[in-house]
Amino acid sequence: MAEKFLIKTSPHIKNNLSVAKVMWLVVVALLPAYIHTFFLFGYRTVWVSLAAVAGAVVSEALMQLLMKKKITVYDGSAFLTGLLIAFNVPPSIALWKVALGSAFAIIVAKQLFGGLGYNIFNPALAGRAFLMASYPVAMTSGWKAPAGGFLSLDPALTQGFSGPAVTKFLDSVTSATPLNALKTARAALNDPELDVPAREAVEQLFSADSIVHSFFGRIGGCLGETTALFLLAGGLFLLIMKLADWRVPAGYLGTVALLTWAFGGIDGIFTGNPLFHLFTGGLMLGAFFMATDMVTSPLTRKGKWIFAVGCGVLTFTIRMWGGYPEGVSYSILLMNIFVPLIDRYTVPVSFGEVKA
Amino acid sequence: MLTFKGGIHPPEGKALTEGKPLKRLSLPDKVIIPLSQHIGAPAKAIVQIGDEVLTGQPVAEASGMISASIHSSVTGKVVGIGSFPHPVSGTGPALVIERSGEDIFYEHPRYTAGDCDKETFLKVVADMGLVGLGGATFPTHVKLAPPSFKKVDCIILNGAECEPYLTCDDRLMQEQSEGIALGLLLMVKNTGAEKGIIGIENNKPHAFKKMCEVCRPYHELEVVSVKTKYPQGAEKQLIDALTKRKVPAGGLPLDVGIIVQNVGTAFAVYEAVYLGKPLIERAVTVSGEGINEPSNFIVRIGDTYERLIREVGGLKEETVSLISGGPMMGFAQYTAQSLPVIKGTSGILALTEREVGRTREAPCISCGACVDICPMQLIPTQLVRQVKNKRYEEAAALNINSCIECGSCAYVCPSKIPLVQYVRLGKGFLRKLSARERAKKEEKK
Numbered sequence: 001m002a003e004k005f006l007i008k009t010s011p012h013i014k015n016n017l018s019v020a021k022v023m024w025l026v027v028v029a030l031l032p033a034y035i036h037t038f039f040l041f042g043y044r045t046v047w048v049s050l051a052a053v054a055g056a057v058v059s060e061a062l063m064q065l066l067m068k069k070k071i072t073v074y075d076g077s078a079f080l081t082g083l084l085i086a087f088n089v090p091p092s093i094a095l096w097k098v099a100l101g102s103a104f105a106i107i108v109a110k111q112l113f114g115g116l117g118y119n120i121f122n123p124a125l126a127g128r129a130f131l132m133a134s135y136p137v138a139m140t141s142g143w144k145a146p147a148g149g150f151l152s153l154d155p156a157l158t159q160g161f162s163g164p165a166v167t168k169f170l171d172s173v174t175s176a177t178p179l180n181a182l183k184t185a186r187a188a189l190n191d192p193e194l195d196v197p198a199r200e201a202v203e204q205l206f207s208a209d210s211i212v213h214s215f216f217g218r219i220g221g222c223l224g225e226t227t228a229l230f231l232l233a234g235g236l237f238l239l240i241m242k243l244a245d246w247r248v249p250a251g252y253l254g255t256v257a258l259l260t261w262a263f264g265g266i267d268g269i270f271t272g273n274p275l276f277h278l279f280t281g282g283l284m285l286g287a288f289f290m291a292t293d294m295v296t297s298p299l300t301r302k303g304k305w306i307f308a309v310g311c312g313v314l315t316f317t318i319r320m321w322g323g324y325p326e327g328v329s330y331s332i333l334l335m336n337i338f339v340p341l342i343d344r345y346t347v348p349v350s351f352g353e354v355k356a
Numbered sequence: 357m358l359t360f361k362g363g364i365h366p367p368e369g370k371a372l373t374e375g376k377p378l379k380r381l382s383l384p385d386k387v388i389i390p391l392s393q394h395i396g397a398p399a400k401a402i403v404q405i406g407d408e409v410l411t412g413q414p415v416a417e418a419s420g421m422i423s424a425s426i427h428s429s430v431t432g433k434v435v436g437i438g439s440f441p442h443p444v445s446g447t448g449p450a451l452v453i454e455r456s457g458e459d460i461f462y463e464h465p466r467y468t469a470g471d472c473d474k475e476t477f478l479k480v481v482a483d484m485g486l487v488g489l490g491g492a493t494f495p496t497h498v499k500l501a502p503p504s505f506k507k508v509d510c511i512i513l514n515g516a517e518c519e520p521y522l523t524c525d526d527r528l529m530q531e532q533s534e535g536i537a538l539g540l541l542l543m544v545k546n547t548g549a550e551k552g553i554i555g556i557e558n559n560k561p562h563a564f565k566k567m568c569e570v571c572r573p574y575h576e577l578e579v580v581s582v583k584t585k586y587p588q589g590a591e592k593q594l595i596d597a598l599t600k601r602k603v604p605a606g607g608l609p610l611d612v613g614i615i616v617q618n619v620g621t622a623f624a625v626y627e628a629v630y631l632g633k634p635l636i637e638r639a640v641t642v643s644g645e646g647i648n649e650p651s652n653f654i655v656r657i658g659d660t661y662e663r664l665i666r667e668v669g670g671l672k673e674e675t676v677s678l679i680s681g682g683p684m685m686g687f688a689q690y691t692a693q694s695l696p697v698i699k700g701t702s703g704i705l706a707l708t709e710r711e712v713g714r715t716r717e718a719p720c721i722s723c724g725a726c727v728d729i730c731p732m733q734l735i736p737t738q739l740v741r742q743v744k745n746k747r748y749e750e751a752a753a754l755n756i757n758s759c760i761e762c763g764s765c766a767y768v769c770p771s772k773i774p775l776v777q778y779v780r781l782g783k784g785f786l787r788k789l790s791a792r793e794r795a796k797k798e799e800k801k
Contacts (some may be wrong), residue, residue: 005677005689005690008774009780010684010688012677012679012683012688013520013707013712014712014713015366017770018770018771019399019718019771020774021770022721027590036668075718100468115719116718116719117718118719240394245724250372260668295721297722299738300727344734344737347754350734351592351596351602351607351732351758352592352604352607353605354604
């Protein structure tokens with residue numbers, strides 16, 4: 001009889017989930033959108049994502065080596081950060097810039113804060129913010145209509161989507177994202193000096209045609225932003241596998257939908273188009289893959305609702321009145337700051353606890 | 357389906373033994389009987405080396421308010437008193453009795469429900485050395501005699517058996533349903549309660565059916581099916597599921613008018629009162645992937661783990677872990693040698709690497725899994741963070757003392773953090789702190 005059994009405290013059995021499994025499963029959830037992106041932008045997708053992932057993984061390994069920590073790049077968390085950064089940059093960006101963004105995300109936003117589990121900010125979004133601040137032109141004007149892949153837009157489709165009115169006041173249709181177009185059109189609306197068909201432009205953007213295009217990703221945008229359908233599919237996979245809490249995307253998307261419907265229109269209250277806002281920009285990516293980042297979102301259920309609604313309100317605010325056309329990444333980063341505070345004030349009432 | 361909030365559903369592992377009837381083991385040649393087999397003060401030995409004892413004869417008496425007496429489980433001679441391995445405390449004082457032959461039973465008075473009044477009932481339960489057989493081993497006579505200002509209206513029998521692998525309660529309910537019902541009736545009658553409820557998880561349909569049948573004639577008994585979910589058999593969670601009453605934090609079931617007993621205890625009450633039989637044997641499940649022939653046994657107290665394991669064909673080579681009790685809350689054993697079965701031994705499990713799933717502890721990624729499943733609605737990972745940083749007062753403010761140490765959080769944790777271990781550590785420090793403070797106050801006086 002073997003007389004040396006394992007001595008440890010209970011419980012003596014554990015489930016088979018691990019951090020690495022969680023991370024790699026999130027990567028799997030991103031695959032549908034990634035593959036679709038490949039069909040839109042062709043090999044550009046591969047190069048950008050390779051640069052981003054390599055930047056992240058190499059930085060993580062180097063930092064852990066320098067800080068004399070155990071090297072844990074196999075756990076997939078750096079890989080995931082890299083992939084998310086790739087999803088968050090325009091396809092035309094210089095590869096070294098993407099890699100630099102990844103390096104910033106891992107070195108500054110993650111490892112300097114203590115590594116996995118200790119970072120305050122979502123590393124991928126911190127990387128994106130770094131790129132936005134450092135290379136604003138590359139990050140905001142490098143939009144390309146999907147090109148290079150066999151699902152890329154043909155000019156006729158582009159026309160169909162943007163509409164002649166949009167074309168008229170935008171220099172180049174192919175270099176605008178729908179949110180950009182909306183912002184410009186709204187600005188023109190309030191400027192009597194400008195003689196442009198702004199109202200028609202907004203109407204066309206809100207049209208069913210336009211929404212279908214955004215849903216299927218036939219719009220300009222960051223690599224991973226353009227495919228609402230596939231992001232949604234990956235997001236549902238996360239929810240089913242319980243790798244993300246449904247409260248976060250539900251609260252986030254719900255808030256944005258409600259606010260944009262109520263106040264996003266140009267003919268008064270409840271004339272906005274919530275679907276337009278849900279399917280454009282980085283909202284799907286943000287709501288399912290960024291705001292749900294376990295480390296940087298609240299622990300408690302109530303906290304998750306507060307966090308999600310906060311993200312939604314901020315996103316709506318930035319899209320409507322902010323200087324940027326899109327506000328998903330900054331909204332989530334801002335809400336990341338409040339996570340410890342939210343957790344502190346949403347401690348659930350424990351079983352049998354009598355509140356004094 | 358009745359249940360509580362939170363909880364987990366680990367692989368049940370009950371298929372290994374649920375079809376195995378309770379088998380009476382042959383009498384052991386030697387028994388090792390620890391003097392501490394219950395919560396409270398250890399019993400005091402009342403025999404000496406060389407004394408001849410009969411089966412069921414008292415060999416140690418209760419010492420103090422919370423304690424329980426202990427009886428010889430064989431007929432033979434006391435050959436030793438000394439320190440022996442103990443499945444809960446590591447080592448402890450024990451009597452060694454060598455069997456000299458077949459059982460000669462020590463005579464204890466027998467009663468029927470009619471001639472057993474409350475006083476006699478409590479005396480019999482105490483004299484027969486009854487303790488809670490679910491594993492916590494709280495002396496039964498103390499639990500059944502609440503202070504007079506606490507009104508008890510309901511006795512709950514815990515037939516949930518939510519620990520994976522264990523099926524001894526399931527088998528007992530199927531094979532001794534009548535005795536369990538009579539034991540419960542005795543408890544209901546003698547505590548002045550109005551009713552008795554037997555809560556059984558819905559993964560035990562046979563036991564449920566059998567208990568329903570035998571309880572039908574008694575209007576004060578009710579058999580209720582509860583959802584199969586761990587820790588459904590935890591006292592507070594079972595009460596919540598069955599009655600919707602919430603035991604206040606830091607309180608006892610008595611605070612909501614309830615006493616919870618294990619089904620095995622009810623059967624022991626029946627045997628003690630009707631048959632004059634002290635607690636000298638119990639049902640034990642021997643199971644796990646590391647066991648060659650998983651089985652259910654009726655085992656004499658003091659028989660050894662070693663012999664039971666031999667009885668089931670030994671351990672498989674892959675066995676890495678030997679557990680006393682269930683896999684969620686049981687105790688890991690270093691060796692089976694000279695390790696006695698005690699009153700609280702509900703199971704002996706041999707687990708393999710595959711079941712144990714040993715991995716390194718990784719940093720918490722705040723996934724919130726532990727928060728979602730905590731049956732006490734605590735934030736386990738925050739408790740651990742506070743304990744790791746030696747901020748015990750903060751841990752106390754987050755209700756660390758409400759933790760029932762069920763282990764659900766550590767089970768689901770993807771980072772494999774031993775959360776319960778840290779919680780126990782924190783509770784220990786808090787106990788020390790409050791003891792120190794009490795001592796200071798005394799000094800000032």
